[in-house]
Amino acid sequence: MSAPRLATASAFAPGVPSNADLALTPLRSPGHGVVAFDIPGVYVGTAEYAEGPTGCTVVHVPAGARTAVDARGGAVGLSGGYDFNHAICLAGGSVYGLEAAAGVSAELLARRQNRVKWDELQIVSGAVVYDFSARDNAVYPDAALGRAALRHAEEGFFPIGRCGAGRSATVGKVDFARAEYGGQGAAFGTFGAAKVLVATVLNAVGVIVDRQGEIVRGNYHLSEGGRRHPSVDYAASASAGVSGNTTLTVLVTNVRLADRELSQLARQVHSSMHRGIQPFHTDTDGDVLFALTTDEVDLDGLKPTGFGALASEVAWDAILCAAE
Structure with a gap:
């Protein structure tokens, strides 16, 4: 069993x-650490405010990429939530952290030397996690932090662990006294010429489950010295769960897919993630998956459904990885 990394609950005091x-x-x-990936033209950057701590993660595709959400x-x-993006910004800070995406937009505008002709516009979508539960302050990722994350972006490497948007993420929040820190993780797969990167920020109410069905993070019971599936607590009416959760995911592939196929890929992979996060897509979660394609290769001998199944394992x- 992995060692517990219990989170400290916020007091939510006024005047912080x-x-x-x-x-x-x-x-x-x-x-x-980082997960290396080989999809040319895709850059990833992270930045944080240690005073939170809270942060943001930016996936930048300078050429732009068709997107399904x-x-x-x-x-x-x-x-x-656009169907074409030059960058995706994931951030802590709940609704206030949406400002980080505006900072990414401002930085991209500056890089274009303030050119605003229609086909010069830089498109950015963003999504946030509620990470105030584990800290006693109201610091949030703002425009300056979004700009910094973009400036730190490097091609071919995805930072993992308690960093970026996952800096103060927590999981397994049937009762916050039993929550553990999550983080952000990534994995990369190649299937012939087809490639797929999946990166996720774990801030779920649910626990994290491995392929053997064992809970590896979340809902840790000190008195028992181990983790328990939330269904046991819910069945005993032991808890109603904690508000303020979300898992954010970015999938990037080089496979050329029709718009409908890309949209279905997003749904298929997002649906598959319930195997590793239980429960998932709850009333108190705000789960979002962005699927981007650089449109470089066709699927050769593999149907979109099969590719979706492989991407789901990634x-x-x-x-x-995020739970490590």
Whole structure:
């Protein structure tokens, strides 16, 4: 069994400091390592405010990428949601963290030397997790942090661990006293010429489950020295669950898919993630998956459904990576 990393609950006291009260400095948010991936033209950057701690993660595709968005659950925090994007910004800070995506937009505008002709516009979508539960302040990812994350972006590497948008993410929140820190994870798969990167930020009310059916993160019972499936607590009416949760996922592939096929890929992979997160898509989750394609290769000898099945296994690997 993995060692517990129990989260400390916020007191939600009034008058706590926020961005305007502090001299915040955007910092790199490297996590404990990176997952390398080979999809040319895709850059990833992270940044954080240590005072939170909270952060954001930016996936930048300078050439732009067709996008499908699958949003589920009762508490979605989403901006843009466009079907074509140059960047995706994931952030903590709940609704206030949506400002980080505006910072990414501003940075991209500056990089285009303020050109605003229609075909010069840089398109950015964003989504947020509620990470105030584990900290006693109101610091949130703002425009300056979004700009910093984009400036830190590197091609071919995805930072993992308690970093970026996953800096203060928590999972297994049947009762926050039993919650554990989550984080962000990533996995990369190649299937012939087809490639897929899946990265996810785990801030779910549910627990994280491996392929053997064992709970590896969340709902840790100190008195029992182990983790329990939430269904046991719900059956005993032991808890109603904690509000303020969300899992954010970005899938990037080089496979050329029709719009309908890309949309279905997003749904198929997002649906598959319930195997690794239980329960998933709940009333208090705001789960969002962005599926982007760089439109480089055709599927050769593989149907979109089969590719979706393979990508779903990569997604499960990303979930387990985030729980490490």
